[in-house]
Amino acid sequence: MQKEVESIVSWLQMQVEKTGVEGLVVGISGGIDSAVVAALIKKACPENSLGVIMPIHTSEGSLKDAEAVVQACGIDHITIDLTETRDNMYNVIQSKLETNHMYQEKNEQMAKANLSARLRMSTLYTIATNHNYLVVGTDNAAEWYTGYFTKYGDGGVDILPIVEFTKGEVKELAAYLNIPSSVLNKQPSADLWEGQSDEKEMGIRYATIDAYLKGEDVPKAEREKIEMMHRRTAHKRETLPSFSRKK
Numbered sequence: 001m002q003k004e005v006e007s008i009v010s011w012l013q014m015q016v017e018k019t020g021v022e023g024l025v026v027g028i029s030g031g032i033d034s035a036v037v038a039a040l041i042k043k044a045c046p047e048n049s050l051g052v053i054m055p056i057h058t059s060e061g062s063l064k065d066a067e068a069v070v071q072a073c074g075i076d077h078i079t080i081d082l083t084e085t086r087d088n089m090y091n092v093i094q095s096k097l098e099t100n101h102m103y104q105e106k107n108e109q110m111a112k113a114n115l116s117a118r119l120r121m122s123t124l125y126t127i128a129t130n131h132n133y134l135v136v137g138t139d140n141a142a143e144w145y146t147g148y149f150t151k152y153g154d155g156g157v158d159i160l161p162i163v164e165f166t167k168g169e170v171k172e173l174a175a176y177l178n179i180p181s182s183v184l185n186k187q188p189s190a191d192l193w194e195g196q197s198d199e200k201e202m203g204i205r206y207a208t209i210d211a212y213l214k215g216e217d218v219p220k221a222e223r224e225k226i227e228m229m230h231r232r233t234a235h236k237r238e239t240l241p242s243f244s245r246k247k
């Protein structure tokens, strides 16, 4: 793991140099992916890295974990509570749609969740502009392959340092980087609604997605599920379909 960490850290430093920015910023949720990225950017840019904790109806437990991550990495951080902003923005949109008889209640949970992810992205870019920093993404190989992220939300970032690491490998990196055990051992969750768990929502375990990505044998039904998720989310990983006037 030492070698892996050293090469990601040099790669991060190279990105900073190549792009001419002054540092790196990441959102810290209290989950393992952002914990690892926070530790890595602190190593790459000890004086020019920032973690941003952005609660939106976030549980005390997740907030405590986010604080523990900040302590463990020693990264500079700020907390910006977006709960009211998210609720106000959603309410304005909802009431306009309702007035026009266009509101679809069945999609409320997901619409609110994706708005939360996109408000966090906007907050990180506001800070990145202010500081002349890059926004660092936290997607791992399993999330990227299955498209388990919000397009232009947590997927809206400048660089992806751990995108080739499976969830299991992220855990190994976290252990090496001395991430607190409460963070290391908890169920992955996007925390976008009460009781959400990645594996429950996807209906598949990270261990299975990791095995698939490593080319190991995976039962047919699960293999097909992973491939379907990959196909359905291709648009999140590709360049934009753009109309061309050339014949």
Ligand SMILES: Nc1ncnc2c1ncn2[C@@H]1O[C@H](COP(=O)(O)OP(=O)(O)OC[C@H]2O[C@@H]([n+]3cccc(C(=O)O)c3)[C@H](O)[C@@H]2O)[C@@H](O)[C@H]1O
Pocket: 110, 113, 114, 117, 143, 147, 148, 149, 150, 151, 152, 153, 154, 189, 190, 191, 192, 198, 201, 235
């Ligand atoms: N074929 C296509 N070509 C081009 N664009 C297409 C498209 N199909 C949908 N779209 C567009 O994409 C949108 C759907 O994509 P998107 O907005 O991403 O939304 P969607 O994929 O429906 O939902 C996001 C998923 O990611 C999960 N998530 C989000 C954030 C963080 C984490 C985490 O692990 O922490 C997980 C979340 O729980 C949910 O399951 C549609 O509303 C539409 O605008």
Ligand SMILES: Nc1ncnc2c1ncn2[C@@H]1O[C@H](COP(=O)(O)OP(=O)(O)OP(=O)(O)O)[C@@H](O)[C@H]1O
Pocket: 026, 027, 028, 029, 030, 031, 032, 033, 034, 035, 052, 053, 054, 055, 056, 058, 120, 138, 143, 154, 187, 188, 189, 190, 191, 198
């Ligand atoms: N409350 C929050 N404050 C700041 N950033 C957040 C918050 N919630 C989510 N994010 C950002 O969105 C990213 C995507 O969330 P995701 O749940 O995939 O990662 P994680 O929480 O770091 O790890 P895990 O997947 O194990 O829960 C986070 O890594 C983080 O950068």
Ligand SMILES: [Mg+2]
Pocket: 029, 030, 031, 032, 188, 189, 190, 191
């Ligand atoms: Mg999480």
